[in-house]
Structures are given as structure tokens and as C-alpha cells.
Amino acid sequence: MDVLIQIVASGLTLGAMYAVATIGLSLVYGSLNMLNMAHGAILTLGGYICYAAIVHAGLHPVLALLAAALVCALVGLLIYFSAALPLLRAENFETNIFIATIGIGSVIENLMLKGFGPYPIPQPLAVDGQVVIGNVHIPLQNVFILGVAIVLMAAVAILLQRTSTGRAIRATSMNREAAQLMGVRVGRVYAQVLALSGALAAVSGIMISSIATLTPVMGGDPMLKAFIVCVVAGLGNVYGAVIAAIALGLLEAATQYVLGVRWSFATLLLLVILVLIWRPYGLFGKQQVVRL
């Protein structure tokens, strides 16, 4: 029983972090057909900004988190105006933006390397204490991460489902031309989505660095996991991504316990292969069916 609680607790924390890292990626792919390869670097930048805001600027941790989200949202906007907007006017947008964002990610990563050095730094935004369930001690930090992730996911869901802006984002991702015919200014939607994705990446970077450490390359692993989650869920399906993220987090925690840490990533990849053989369009992706 204790083992189960332990697995569920760490699985949920992992899943929550993956989910927040994935939502932004999935939203951007869903609306722009753009695989943002700079997502991992933005996520890391969020962690560093939070660190710098607390340690160097002496900001309150909550303000530091907001500052990181704001800066990364601006980076998202910058990517829109400097790369996505000009490339949207040319052909082969998907390939071009893929390569362009690899470049942007590399620039951000190297700027962080120059600014903060290559050595791991602890993230000062941490919550002390623990919760005891049975004989299992769960760090309060993990509970906190789960809580923040749930609040963020709920906020994104409300934004997408209940607001006119959210409906415009969904409409654009379902059919760009139809959205334009409704009077949606798709350029603005793209900018909003990239900014939102940047802000979410920042929070996810802060979460991840708070239970690991900050290094300029720390974004690579969560971005890879986020891609896996996206592919398993069906690219661009935000709600599917949240479910897949939590399921993969739980699976990772269980594999780590049963088979050992070194098998966890291999198991994830095996699962992706199986899912894609079974459903090439992802678990929650839909084949286009048209009734006449």
C-alpha cells in the first residue's frame, strides 16, 4: 500500500509537470501547425528568470514567478514576430519554423550559458515540509507543484471553453480559413497562443528546476517528454495531452520503482511505438470522418 501511495504521489507530480510543459507545446501546434523547438529553452529561461528575480533582484517568490511568466510570454511574442509571422507568408511553414525555432532555442540556451554559467544552480523557489500519508513522506514541494499545475490547467480550460478569446483559439486550430470568415484575426490568435505557451513553459521550468537543479540544458529532457506526450495524445489535442501527461507520469514512476530508473525512458518510448502502431493519429486524435 505504501509503495502504491509513493508511486501515485511521485507519478502525479511528474505528470503534472509534464502536463504544464505540454499544454503550451500542444496549443501552439494545434493553432499554428508549428513544432516549437525552442520550448525547452524557454522553459529553462523561466527557471533562470525566477532564480535571478529572487536572488539578484530580491523579489518575492510569487512576483518572481510572475516575472518569469511575463518574460517568457514576451519571448513567445518575439518568436511570433521575428520567425513565425515572416515564415507564415512563405511556403513550407512547418519545416521552416521547425528549423528556425531550433536556432532560436540554441541562441536562448547559449545566452543563459553566458549569463549564468554551466554549473547547476538550486532553484530558490522551494516549499519546505512534508505531508505524511501512512508511512509515506511526500515533500510539500510536490504537493505544491501538483496544486499549481491543477490551477493552471483549470485556468487554461476555462480560457479555452468559456471565453470568446478561447473559442477563437480553438476555432483557428480547427479551421483557419473558417475562423477568418468569422472575423477572427488569426495573426493575433497566433501571437496570443505563443505568449500563453511561453508563460506556461516558464512555470513548468520553475517547477522542474525546483525539484532538480537549474542548468542551461535542463529543458531538453522535459521538452522531449512533452513531445512524447503530444504524440501519444494526438498532436494539438490539449485535453488529451493533459490526460496523457498524467498517465505517462504515473507510468514513469511505476517503471522507476519496478524496473529501475534506467528503464523508465525506454519504457516510455516503447509505449509511444505501441500507441502509434495502434492509433497512428494518437490516443485522442481523431480520424477525419465526414458524413453526407
Place this chain on the structure above:
Amino acid sequence: MVDAALDIINASAGYSGRIVLDAIKLSARKGELTAIVGPNGHGKSTLLKAISGLVPVTSGEIRLDGLRIDRLRPDQIVERGVIQVPQGDLLFPAMTVHENLLMGAYANSGRLAERLDFVFTLLPRLKERRNQTAGTLSGGERRMCGIGRGLMAGGEVLMLDEPSLGLAPIVIEHIYEVIFNLRREGRTILLVEENAERIAEHADMIHLLDNGRIAWSGLGAELMARPEIVETYLGV
């Protein structure tokens, strides 16, 4: 032309260098049903797309109530009241019927409840299906949802691109009944249709679009009285 809502003045348009529309000149008058007929692939849909700003107008002008709209973005054209119900509906499949209708009012959300009421009265089937996702509707229901969504915008000019496409005859009849009713209520409608016979009686003005040019313009009854034109261009 005092009462023209939409004026297309020698407008040419096309895709990446290929001219599809060549110096088109026509008007949609206020409160009238103007129809554009012609064979497939001769520019009818491109014309509506050019009016909506989805295809760039390379020369000539498009004016709404005398003001140029051909240099505006698609969203600005919608804001000015030129609404298109595109071919094949282009609904938002994962949204409910209700959400699709709300999207119709995205650019102009005033008097939302009143418009929703109007659409539900005109197309009661949509009310029954309001919480169903659009992707699960039948072909006829999808078309009604597309038209309802267009009406939600409360625009000045309603453009419909082949509303009969792919539907069973009985459903087509119903859809056209709705469109002719809108005309009787005084809506300005620009309708694209392949089958001239279907609309000849009700259209105030018919333009025959052939190979990107207006080949003939006149009243519906006049077109039907010219069997040689109907046969040459429309293959009836």
C-alpha cells in the same frame, strides 16, 4: 447605382500569379438576391474568397456602400458586415452547434440572445441539436448550422457558396426555402450556385461566370429564355 450594397468594379484576383478572375464587374443590390452561376472551376468560389479578403485582389476595386474593402484583412471585412457561408460549411467540428453559432457572432456580439432566437426560429433543428458537436451532424444539419452561423454575424451582405452542394434533393429544397425567405425579409444575398434552374425564378439578378469572366448578366427569367446560353455554359 444608388442602392448597391456591394460593388465589384473590374476586379481581378488569383493565386500566386495565376489569374482566376479577370476584370469582374457586378453589383449586389440592397435587399436583392444576386446569383452567380457557372460551371465548376471557373472562379465562382474565388470571387467570394476575393470579396472576403482570403484571395488578394490584384487590380480593380471592391466597395461596400461606396467604401473600398479590397485592401482590408478578412476580419475587417467581416466587421464591416460582409459575411460568407463557405462551400462545404467549414464548421468547427469539435465545437457544439451552440458554440459554432457563437463563433458566427464573434466579430459582432451585440444583441446575441435576439439573434440566437432568430436563428433557432428559422432553423429549429439547430435548437434541438444545440449541444451536439458539429462533427456529428448530418449533411443537411451541417449546412443549416453553416447558414445559421453566417446569420449570427448580423451582417449587411450574406454570401452563400453553393449551399446545395452534396445534399439530397429534399434537403436542398428546404435550404433554398430558408434562403428565399431571407430574401423576402429584405436581406442582401450574394449566392453562388451551379444549377441556374434552381434559383432562376427567385434571383433578382443572375451573372454567368465563365473562365473567370462575366459571360452574361440579366434577370433569371431572361436566362431561362436563352436555351443556347444555358446549354453552352451550364450544360443543362
